[in-house]
Every structure is written in structure tokens, then in C-alpha cells.
Amino acid sequence: MLERIHLEILTAIKAHGTLTKAADSLHLSQSALSHSIKKLEGQIATPIWEKEGRNLRLTDAGEHIQTLANRVLPQLVHTELVLNQIAKGEAGSLRIGMECHPCYQWLLRVIHPYLQKWPNIDMDVKQAFQFGALGALLSYEIDVLITPDPLFTPKIDYIPVFDYEHRLVVAASHTLAKQDNVLPHQLSEEVLFSYPVEPLRLDIFSQFLNPAKCSVKKHKNIETTEIMLQMVAAGRGVCALPGWLVDEYAKSMPIKSLRFGEKGISKQIFVGVRNTEQDIDYLDDFIAQAKKTK
Amino acid sequence: MLERIHLEILTAIKAHGTLTKAADSLHLSQSALSHSIKKLEGQIATPIWEKEGRNLRLTDAGEHIQTLANRVLPQLVHTELVLNQIAKGEAGSLRIGMECHPCYQWLLRVIHPYLQKWPNIDMDVKQAFQFGALGALLSYEIDVLITPDPLFTPKIDYIPVFDYEHRLVVAASHTLAKQDNVLPHQLSEEVLFSYPVEPLRLDIFSQFLNPAKCSVKKHKNIETTEIMLQMVAAGRGVCALPGWLVDEYAKSMPIKSLRFGEKGISKQIFVGVRNTEQDIDYLDDFIAQAKKTK
DNA sequence: TGATAAACATGAATTTTGTTCATGAATTAA
DNA sequence: TTAATTCATGAACAAAATTCATGTTTATCA
Structure with a gap:
């Protein structure tokens, strides 16, 4: 041989x-x-x-x-x-799972300085998982999970990385645009655009419409944020997105966002990691970078 | 490690x-x-x-x-x-050295069936050598030498593979074209084309003109057989080539060949190999194939 | 839930392999 | 011819790999 x-x-x-x-x-x-x-x-x-x-x-x-x-x-x-x-902890691979459609823009801001700092870390961002996001983390398909709704288990630690408000987005010319907040029944004649996710997992249903036993006229799925906002700006319907994300787009598009009800919907983004994997330098630093990025 | x-x-x-x-x-x-x-x-x-x-x-x-x-x-x-x-002798490499310009056509005929038969033998044909053809063979730069003038040494075996006659080539319209053979003094007003080799190693000088103390009007070097024969066909001069090669070209060009003197110049092509390397199947077979090819 | 099976780890004994040492043979250079 | 260089070889020794016996953990099944 x-x-x-x-x-x-x-x-x-x-x-x-x-x-x-x-x-x-x-x-x-x-x-x-x-x-x-x-x-x-x-x-x-x-x-x-x-x-x-x-x-x-x-x-x-x-x-x-x-x-x-x-x-x-x-x-x-x-x-x-x-x-x-x-x-020496100077190389490795970080497979990031995303369970939060609009977080993609935020993730890009986290990743950019991180890649500079850790040139030898391979990075991979996945969005769909064979056995669900939690399963992906537990089965080592991914190393980090970014999600707005953590499913607590003894084997996984969730670290909140930032707070934001979930807001309704309407065209600047929409009658609702003059209001500061929206009430559930005011959406009954609206078309709602959302990412293709089960309605149960959409906060606009679970925290706003369903408790008030209200609904929308029609619910349509759209894959990308850009197209969704184009439709909203054109007055074809409304959608629900993180406030900070709407602010970004509102600079260049005729859209406006308003609070859900009087208190609004408060959300947090969490980073989930297997709790056996603390003390990995480049993983810890990813979380630190995530906390720093707004 | x-x-x-x-x-x-x-x-x-x-x-x-x-x-x-x-x-x-x-x-x-x-x-x-x-x-x-x-x-x-x-x-x-x-x-x-x-x-x-x-x-x-x-x-x-x-x-x-x-x-x-x-x-x-x-x-x-x-x-x-x-x-x-x-x-098992089913693979190896055969580096062939050529010291015989016109033999190239013949070599192609040898190589063709050989490559079919030995699909795993690498083959390489070289024409110029750092320390001369013999040195190339002895220093393992090549494994086989094809030459018309063998330099016998104890370490190298030369096997004659075919006989041919070296002949003068003239245009079909040339006055000499009517003769069966040519005499040395008949070339004194001719332009002679040859491959770029020292005149001493050209048989037309060493075996024909020099012994008779004759010469040609002018001696010009030409690299390729095709162009050399074009020039001859156009009546610009004469050249000396193997009979079998001229026969080939005479089918499609207005050229004719004639014997040097009454006896002609007989030549042999030899294949030289290091005598330590007998019993290598694919090498032996190359020699066998060479003998078979006319 | 306890017994059993499957899977990996570990230490000691053993076998295998790799390495050196001493020496020989061949070749080259002085 | 002599000395030096270079590779090959066999024997002795050293090191490494492998097995064997056993332990521990985890999964499976009655």
C-alpha cells in the first residue's frame, strides 16, 4: 500500500x-x-x-x-x-439557520463585519430544514438558529439579540395611513400579503386578528420583501413587518407603518445554540456581534 | 501526521x-x-x-x-x-527520439496501430536533444532513437527496420527528369534544398558530390518536406529524399526522382535502444511494429 | 423496569513494523 | 591505487500498531 x-x-x-x-x-x-x-x-x-x-x-x-x-x-x-x-479556534464552520424571513437584511449586517474578523470560518446560511428548525439544530444540521419564536428545550440556549415592534404596512395614500394605530376590524376589507408560512405562526393572526375574532378579506403569499412592499405601495393590500425594516424601505417607497392596536406587538429575535457548545470562540463572537447589530 | x-x-x-x-x-x-x-x-x-x-x-x-x-x-x-x-508491462512510457527528418511520415504509420494495441503507454516524440541524440538515449531523455546513421557503442543496440534508396528529386519539367540517374557534375548549376543539418551529415555531399569533388551552385535550408517539394516542383531547385517518400508525393505533384550515380545511395533506418532494456514487452513490440511498417 | 445487546474507550500484552547500526559492494575522483 | 561517496543488506533493537479482555454508556425490548 x-x-x-x-x-x-x-x-x-x-x-x-x-x-x-x-x-x-x-x-x-x-x-x-x-x-x-x-x-x-x-x-x-x-x-x-x-x-x-x-x-x-x-x-x-x-x-x-x-x-x-x-x-x-x-x-x-x-x-x-x-x-x-x-x-486554536481560528477556523471552523458556522451553519446558520434562519426562521425569520425579514431578518435576512439584519443578518447581512451581522455577517459583514464577522467575516472580516474570522477569515477562516466557513459560513453557510440555510432557510429550509428537513425536520424543522429545532430538529436541524439538535441534529447538527445547523449550528445557530435565528428565530423570533424560541421553542425552549433543555438542550438549547436562546439569547435575545434585539427587540423590535411588529407593524402594519400600508401605502402612503391609504386611508389608514393617517392613523397612528390600527384596530382589528379595520382590516376586514383589506388584502393581506405575508411570507409563505402557516397562518398560525403569523403574529398578525395569533396576536391581533384571532383574539378579536376578526379576519381579512383575502390572504396572499409572497416570497420576497421587495415584491411584497411593491404591492403594498401600489395600494394592492397591506402587510405586517418589523418596524425597523419598514423604516428602511419607507425612505424610497410611498409606504407608511402603524401600530397594531394601542399597545402594538412587541417582538424579540433570538439566537439559539446547543448549550454543549459554549466556549467556542468564533460562535460566542457571532452572538456578541448579533447583539451589537441593530 | x-x-x-x-x-x-x-x-x-x-x-x-x-x-x-x-x-x-x-x-x-x-x-x-x-x-x-x-x-x-x-x-x-x-x-x-x-x-x-x-x-x-x-x-x-x-x-x-x-x-x-x-x-x-x-x-x-x-x-x-x-x-x-x-x-505487468501493460503500462509505461515510450519517449521516441527522431534524427531523421523525412521519417516522420513513416513513424506516424508505426505509431497508429501501436497506440491501439497499447492504450496505457504514454508516447512522446522529440526531435531536438540537449546533448545529441545518442546522449539523449544514454541519459534516459528518450527510450528509442530513430536514425539513419547509427553510432555504435557497447551500450546501445541498433536494429535495422527498413531499407530504402536515397534519390534526387527534380521537377517533372526539368531536363534531368528524362534521365534514369544523375552524375555529380550535372548538379553544378543547380540549387540544392535540404533540411537544416550540417552538410557533412547529408549523404548527397558525403557519398556523392564530395567524393567526386563536385558541388552545387547554391545550398539552401528548408524546414519542411512539403515546402521543399513545392520549390522543387516549381523548378527552383533540387533536393535529396528517400525514394518511398518521393513516390508518395509524386502522385500529386509534378516531380520525378532519379538515382544518384549508377549504383544509387542505399540507406537503412535503425531503431536504437539501450541494451539493458530488452524484454520490455511494449518496447519489443514497438520494434516489431517498426520492422513490419514499410 | 430490569435484562440484554450494541457501540465505543481503555490498559496491558503481544505482534508487527520501522529504524538504526555495522558492514559490504559499486562507483567516482584524486 | 586509495579514499570518499553512495546505496543495499542483515541483524539487533526500538517503536508503533494491533489485539484481547474488559469497562462504560446508551438503546431496545420483554
Whole structure:
């Protein structure tokens, strides 16, 4: 079997010319290399080098192994380097799960400085999970979960990273636009746009319409924030989004946001991590960065 | 140090799920794999897997090694396969040196069936050598030398592969074209085209003009056979080439060839090989193929 | 819920492998 | 011819890998 040592030996011979010097460079005796290759020659039943005068010349087989070594050894060395970084906590991978559609913009602001700071951390953002977001975290499909509704379990810690108000968005020309807040029955003739999520998990239903036994005229799913807001701005309907996100878009679009009822709907975004994984530098720092980012 | 066995172990775990089954697949004990990875973990100072229930889950470091294994192990296996072929004489490389300009066409005819028959032999044809053709053969720059003038030495065997006549080529409209052969003094007013080789090594000088103390009006070098014959066909001069080669071109060009003097110049093409390298199947077969090809 | 099975870890004993040392043979250079 | 260089080889020794026996934890099932 071709082992790493064989690749090292042939590379050293190519680099230093003689077996003796190659042995020195590998901190082994000339005899060790000679025995080592002799054994391999026995296994593959073909010579690897031939003596020419008092030097060696690689055979075709030897050249093949040498070519392989050129390709393979650097990869082994590189992986050892990465492993070393992992050991020091300077490298690793962070797979982020998102269970909060509008948080994407916020996440981009978290990620940007983080990637600068941790150049060797691989990052992967996923949005759909085979067994639900919680399952994904527990089954190591992801390492971090970003969600507005944490499902507390003993194995997962949730850290709140920021508070915001969930607000209704209407066109600037809408009659509701003049109000400071909206009441449930005022939406009965409206078209509601939302991300494609079960209605039960939408706060506008669970915390606003359902308790008041009210409803909307029609409920339509739209995948992206941009298109949803285009529709709202065009007066085609209304939607519910985080206040800070609406503020952002309101700069360039004719839209307005108002409070749900008199008290409004207060929300928090949580970062969930497996509680066995505290003390991982780059993970802790991700959470710190998340708390810092508004 | 990352060794092949570590790559094999992680691959087997990925493939079979448990350490015990992985051990079976590698024909080793579960304990052996456990010890082996434990040692590596000590060296790289980071865990490779973690126990989850009674199974294992690779850490980030483990995943890295596994990814490396996916890339590297197939290469090792492939090289072992090639080495095995080399051992059986089914693979290797044949570097052919050419010291005979017009032989190129002939070589193509030899090579064609040969490549079919030996699909795993690498072939390389070289035409210029750092220390001369003989030196190239002795220094293992090439494995086979094709030449019309063998320089006999104890270390090299020359095998004649075919005989031919060296002939003068003239335009069909040339006054000499009516003759069967040409005499030295008849060339004194002619322009002679030849490949760029020292005149001493041109048979037309060494075997025809010089012995008769004759010469030509002008001697010009031309690199390729095609252009040389175009010039001759256009009546711009004459040249000397193997009879069989002229016959080939005469089918489509207004040229004619005639004998040098009454006896003509007889030539042989030789294949030279290092005499330590008999009994190499694919080399022997190359020579056999060369003898067969006219 | 307790018994059983499955899976991995660990320490000691053993076997295998790798390494060195001493030496020989071949080649080159002085 | 002599000395130096280089690789090969066998024997002794050292180190590493492997197994064996056993322990611990976790999952399964009656």
C-alpha cells in the first residue's frame, strides 16, 4: 500500500538528488528509506528506482509515484494547517439557520463585519430544514438558529439579540395611513400579503386578528420583501413587518407603518445554540456581534 | 501526521455508520481504529469525533479530514492500479527520439496501430536533444532513437527496420527528369534544398558530390518536406529524399526522382535502444511494429 | 423496569513494523 | 591505487500498531 512516507521519500529524492541527503532532510537514516522503498517494491512487484553509477534514477513507476506525491502531499499539509487552526479556534464552520424571513437584511449586517474578523470560518446560511428548525439544530444540521419564536428545550440556549415592534404596512395614500394605530376590524376589507408560512405562526393572526375574532378579506403569499412592499405601495393590500425594516424601505417607497392596536406587538429575535457548545470562540463572537447589530 | 489509515478510517465510518462496522470493513479491530484516531487527536490537539448516544458524530475537524479523504484516496488507489499495470508491462512510457527528418511520415504509420494495441503507454516524440541524440538515449531523455546513421557503442543496440534508396528529386519539367540517374557534375548549376543539418551529415555531399569533388551552385535550408517539394516542383531547385517518400508525393505533384550515380545511395533506418532494456514487452513490440511498417 | 445487546474507550500484552547500526559492494575522483 | 561517496543488506533493537479482555454508556425490548 502506498503510504505517505513513500510519497515523502520520492519527493525528497527529487528535491535533494541523493538518498543520503533525502534521508537527512526527513530526519531518518539512509538505510530506513532504502528498506522502506524496498518493501514497497516487493508489494507492487516493480522497481521504483535503479542505481545509476552511485546515484539513483526513478523508473517509470517511481515517476508515477512522484507525480502523485506532487499532487497529494500539499493537500495533506494544507489540511494539517486547517486542523491546527481548528484546534486554536481560528477556523471552523458556522451553519446558520434562519426562521425569520425579514431578518435576512439584519443578518447581512451581522455577517459583514464577522467575516472580516474570522477569515477562516466557513459560513453557510440555510432557510429550509428537513425536520424543522429545532430538529436541524439538535441534529447538527445547523449550528445557530435565528428565530423570533424560541421553542425552549433543555438542550438549547436562546439569547435575545434585539427587540423590535411588529407593524402594519400600508401605502402612503391609504386611508389608514393617517392613523397612528390600527384596530382589528379595520382590516376586514383589506388584502393581506405575508411570507409563505402557516397562518398560525403569523403574529398578525395569533396576536391581533384571532383574539378579536376578526379576519381579512383575502390572504396572499409572497416570497420576497421587495415584491411584497411593491404591492403594498401600489395600494394592492397591506402587510405586517418589523418596524425597523419598514423604516428602511419607507425612505424610497410611498409606504407608511402603524401600530397594531394601542399597545402594538412587541417582538424579540433570538439566537439559539446547543448549550454543549459554549466556549467556542468564533460562535460566542457571532452572538456578541448579533447583539451589537441593530 | 495525517496518514493514509486515518483517511481510510474516516471514509469507512462515513460509509458504514459505526466504528465497529468500519473496523470490519478494514479487516481491523474496533479497538485498533479507536487507538489510531485517539493518537491523531493527540497530535492535532483537537477531537475528530464525538460520541452521540452510542454512535459517533464527526467534528468539524473530522469533516475536514473526511473531505480530504474523498479527494485523496481515489488518487492513491488509481496510482496503485497504474503501478500494477506497469508491473505487468501493460503500462509505461515510450519517449521516441527522431534524427531523421523525412521519417516522420513513416513513424506516424508505426505509431497508429501501436497506440491501439497499447492504450496505457504514454508516447512522446522529440526531435531536438540537449546533448545529441545518442546522449539523449544514454541519459534516459528518450527510450528509442530513430536514425539513419547509427553510432555504435557497447551500450546501445541498433536494429535495422527498413531499407530504402536515397534519390534526387527534380521537377517533372526539368531536363534531368528524362534521365534514369544523375552524375555529380550535372548538379553544378543547380540549387540544392535540404533540411537544416550540417552538410557533412547529408549523404548527397558525403557519398556523392564530395567524393567526386563536385558541388552545387547554391545550398539552401528548408524546414519542411512539403515546402521543399513545392520549390522543387516549381523548378527552383533540387533536393535529396528517400525514394518511398518521393513516390508518395509524386502522385500529386509534378516531380520525378532519379538515382544518384549508377549504383544509387542505399540507406537503412535503425531503431536504437539501450541494451539493458530488452524484454520490455511494449518496447519489443514497438520494434516489431517498426520492422513490419514499410 | 430490569435484562440484554450494541457501540465505543481503555490498559496491558503481544505482534508487527520501522529504524538504526555495522558492514559490504559499486562507483567516482584524486 | 586509495579514499570518499553512495546505496543495499542483515541483524539487533526500538517503536508503533494491533489485539484481547474488559469497562462504560446508551438503546431496545420483554
